[in-house]
Amino acid sequence: MSTIQKVGIIGGGQMGSGIAEVNARAGLDVVVVEVSDAAADAAQHRVQASLDKATSRGKITAAEAAAVVKRVRVTTDLGDLKDRDLVIEAATEIEHIKLEVFAKVGGLLERDDAVLASNTSSIPIVKLGAVSGRSGHVLGVHFFNPAPVMNLVELIPSLTTKQETLDRVRSFVSDTLHKQPIEATDRAGFVVNSLLVPYLLSAIRMYEAGYASAGDIDNGMKLGCGHPMGPLALSDLIGLDTVRAIGISMYDEFKEPLFSPPPLLDRMVDAGLLGKKSGQGFYPYE
Numbered sequence: 001m002s003t004i005q006k007v008g009i010i011g012g013g014q015m016g017s018g019i020a021e022v023n024a025r026a027g028l029d030v031v032v033v034e035v036s037d038a039a040a041d042a043a044q045h046r047v048q049a050s051l052d053k054a055t056s057r058g059k060i061t062a063a064e065a066a067a068v069v070k071r072v073r074v075t076t077d078l079g080d081l082k083d084r085d086l087v088i089e090a091a092t093e094i095e096h097i098k099l100e101v102f103a104k105v106g107g108l109l110e111r112d113d114a115v116l117a118s119n120t121s122s123i124p125i126v127k128l129g130a131v132s133g134r135s136g137h138v139l140g141v142h143f144f145n146p147a148p149v150m151n152l153v154e155l156i157p158s159l160t161t162k163q164e165t166l167d168r169v170r171s172f173v174s175d176t177l178h179k180q181p182i183e184a185t186d187r188a189g190f191v192v193n194s195l196l197v198p199y200l201l202s203a204i205r206m207y208e209a210g211y212a213s214a215g216d217i218d219n220g221m222k223l224g225c226g227h228p229m230g231p232l233a234l235s236d237l238i239g240l241d242t243v244r245a246i247g248i249s250m251y252d253e254f255k256e257p258l259f260s261p262p263p264l265l266d267r268m269v270d271a272g273l274l275g276k277k278s279g280q281g282f283y284p285y286e
């Protein structure tokens with residue numbers, strides 16, 4: 001049996017609620033911490049909606065879904081994380097917010113070997129480790145959206161992560177969560193976003209330049225290359241604010257123009273057009 005049985009998730013947004021579901025479906029006891037009662041209710045609702053979808057698709061039975069819900073407790077008190085074996089931070093992709101969270105949570109975990117992980121896509125793990133006061137037990141554990149469906153998890157040790165921490169989490173991801181881990185260096189973007197984000201930003205530039213319609217750009221990649229969704233629909237799914245934030249972190253790190261968000265993306269984020277989660281991005285959503 002894995003030594004990781006009690007899991008905490010910080011943030012119950014799109015990624016946090018998906019990661020909570022993945023852990024609860026693996027039989028683990030899960031606490032999700034949100035910033036307000038309203039956000040906590042929304043997180044609970046997201047887990048339920050995803051389980052309903054999984055049930056309607058025949059992935060799990062209604063009884064299994066009900067048992068999964070019982071394993072997820074949503075709270076607004078970070079102190080509820082103190083007895084956790086593993087905490088995965090999935091807060092907004094803003095560096096100062098993540099640094100504050102790591103400083104607070106690093107100081108309250110009771111177990112010496114408790115692991116504090118970040119689902120960041122691009123913020124240096126070494127910085128999060130440094131403020132936590134327990135850098136040997138800090139690493140990146142990066143899930144993909146939608147977390148209950150996508151099988152990959154990137155593991156990102158920093159210069160100060162202990163080998164035993166990485167080994168323990170790798171076994172946990174493959175043997176308990178039944179997902180495929182790959183290892184990446186602590187550089188903005190890791191493996192997948194380093195390849196994916198310049199592609200998404202290129203599609204947005206193409207749309208901005210009037211090269212083709214959104215539907216034709218997306219159909220081009222779906223029908224011509226066999227992608228499950230086109231780059232503009234995928235940007236909407238990830239969240240345009242998140243795509244922009246990742247692009248900025250990668251541009252800051254490498255100064256590579258392809259990573260720099262185009263003006264249209266900036267304006268859409270400023271306007272609150274964030275994609276699927278806000279109801280409107282390149283496409284409208286219910």
Ligand code: CAA
Pocket residue numbers: 050051053054057059121143144145146148149150193196228229234238242
């Ligand atoms: N729980 C369990 N299974 C689910 C589910 C849920 N909540 N929702 C859907 N599924 C299953 C379905 O049952 C189906 O399984 P089968 O193929 O075995 O029948 C499968 O997932 C596909 O679902 P749908 O039939 O509903 O098909 P869809 O068209 O709605 O697919 C999609 C949705 C899975 C999102 C697909 O379009 C896809 O793979 N898109 C690409 C997603 C992607 O690239 N994600 C990575 C984003 S990058 C990222 O996340 C990192 C970052 O840092 C930004």
